[in-house]
Amino acid sequence: MPHSRSLLRVARRLTSDGAVAEDLVQETLLRAWRSFDQFEAGTNIRAWLFRIMFNAFYAQGRQARSAPVLVSLDAPDRAAEPERPAGLSLIDAAEVNRAFEELSDEHRAVLLLGVVEGFTCQEMADALSLPMGTVMSRLSRGRQALRDRLANGSAKAFRAHAVAGSAHKEA
Amino acid sequence: MNCSDIAELAPLYIAGELAPRRAAEFDVHLKTCPACMRELEEQARLDGRLREIVLADKTDVARVDRRVRESIAARPEAGTPASAQWPMPRRWAIAAMGIAAGFLVFGLGYYFMLGTRVARVYADAAADHRMEVVEQQPRPAWLVDPAEISALAKQHGIPGSEVLALASEGYHLERGRMCGLDNRAFLHLVYSDGTREFSVYLRLRDAERLPGAIRETVSGKPLRTCDLGSEHIASFETPRVTALVVADGSAEDALHFARLAAAAL
Numbered sequence: 001m002p003h004s005r006s007l008l009r010v011a012r013r014l015t016s017d018g019a020v021a022e023d024l025v026q027e028t029l030l031r032a033w034r035s036f037d038q039f040e041a042g043t044n045i046r047a048w049l050f051r052i053m054f055n056a057f058y059a060q061g062r063q064a065r066s067a068p069v070l071v072s073l074d075a076p077d078r079a080a081e082p083e084r085p086a087g088l089s090l091i092d093a094a095e096v097n098r099a100f101e102e103l104s105d106e107h108r109a110v111l112l113l114g115v116v117e118g119f120t121c122q123e124m125a126d127a128l129s130l131p132m133g134t135v136m137s138r139l140s141r142g143r144q145a146l147r148d149r150l151a152n153g154s155a156k157a158f159r160a161h162a163v164a165g166s167a168h169k170e171a
Numbered sequence: 172m173n174c175s176d177i178a179e180l181a182p183l184y185i186a187g188e189l190a191p192r193r194a195a196e197f198d199v200h201l202k203t204c205p206a207c208m209r210e211l212e213e214q215a216r217l218d219g220r221l222r223e224i225v226l227a228d229k230t231d232v233a234r235v236d237r238r239v240r241e242s243i244a245a246r247p248e249a250g251t252p253a254s255a256q257w258p259m260p261r262r263w264a265i266a267a268m269g270i271a272a273g274f275l276v277f278g279l280g281y282y283f284m285l286g287t288r289v290a291r292v293y294a295d296a297a298a299d300h301r302m303e304v305v306e307q308q309p310r311p312a313w314l315v316d317p318a319e320i321s322a323l324a325k326q327h328g329i330p331g332s333e334v335l336a337l338a339s340e341g342y343h344l345e346r347g348r349m350c351g352l353d354n355r356a357f358l359h360l361v362y363s364d365g366t367r368e369f370s371v372y373l374r375l376r377d378a379e380r381l382p383g384a385i386r387e388t389v390s391g392k393p394l395r396t397c398d399l400g401s402e403h404i405a406s407f408e409t410p411r412v413t414a415l416v417v418a419d420g421s422a423e424d425a426l427h428f429a430r431l432a433a434a435a436l
Contacts, residue, residue, distance in 0.1 A: 013228070029239045091220060111221065114186065120384070146221070
């Protein structure tokens with residue numbers, strides 16, 4: 001089905017668990033199937049499907065969801081890494097994933113829909129059953145929160161690198 | 172418009188939803204405020220990185236699709252009532268219901284696909300590129316001499332130098348003609364690097380804005396992308412022209428050419 005890949009991609013990032021995400025998408029598509037007579041022809045089918053999924057996701061509640069993905073805290077061998085220029089373009093995937101995992105469900109939801117899936121703010125408002133203004137502010141705050149976490153991560157990494165470097169020199 | 176307005180309206184601007192007049196005011200502010208421009212470029216860069224990473228996730232939908240089909244096939248309420256089921260052997264009944272569910276899911280999926288909103292200008296550009304470049308259906312009025320193509324561009328207010336500027340970095344201009352996209356006249360140019368062909372559609376910029384979300388910025392020009400089946404579109408606006416790049420190889424091909432074009436124009 002054309003939208004099942006997008007649904008699964010977003011579900012995996014929301015639930016942080018592949019099996020739970022598949023269950024969520026299956027439930028979404030079955031609910032859509034059962035209530036297809038409620039879909040208004042000519043309206044946005046993608047937003048409708050995601051609305052069903054987010055309703056199911058929020059209905060499950062945190063307890064029913066899986067534990068967050070465990071991320072290794074072992075620092076990679078940063079001493080071997082080349083110096084990174086300022087800016088975000090070279091931030092590695094692990095750092096982005098870790099920062100993204102730390103965001104709230106609400107911020108992850110708008111970033112996944114708006115940034116990754118290319119939803120307009122109006123489509124997000126439809127999918128999340130929220131006013132446009134709330135979507136816009138969540139998107140701005142979500143972007144800022146991600147940047148703050150990445151900046152903190154970079155600063156921590158730099159401090160760890162500096163400490164490791166000075167320890168190496170002393171040895 | 173001040174910096175606070177820019178911060179507030181950035182999500183709408185990036186998503187291409189700002190009304191044309193407000194978008195023009197937004198552009199004017201960006202030109203005069205390096206801090207806001209830097210901020211927007213940084214946002215676009217982080218958006219691009221996040222998109223790249225999440226889109227690289229492995230998502231195998233085959234298992235989910237199969238489970239959905241099986242669930243639909245196994246539910247009497249989704250089909251006919253149990254009392255009305257045909258008196259056929261159970262395994263044949265299950266197989267028939269499975270096939271029926273497959274058709275129904277496919278039909279539902281096709282309807283879902285049709286329900287997705289696609290900007291008309293992008294749909295027209297993808298169809299035109301497929302017909303004119305991929306399938307190469309014979310059409311008159313193609314010009315192949317760069318000087319004649321430049322002259323045609325000038326007739327429609329597009330500086331000929333811009334047409335030639337795109338033929339850099341290993342790409343050469345193959346042919347050009349006028350065409351219509353979304354009831355608007357566009358200059359259709361075909362560039363090639365010897366192995367791949369790219370369509371570039373140009374028209375003089377007016378108050379109408381390109382639809383779609385901003386993927387990144389190149390030399391201060393927001394780049395938008397849209398994938399339509401095997402056609403991939405990247406679009407941008409300069410102060411003078413609106414440009415659409417269409418590639419049939421990959422989204423990255425379209426983006427790469429659009430980056431060069433946006434930097435050159």
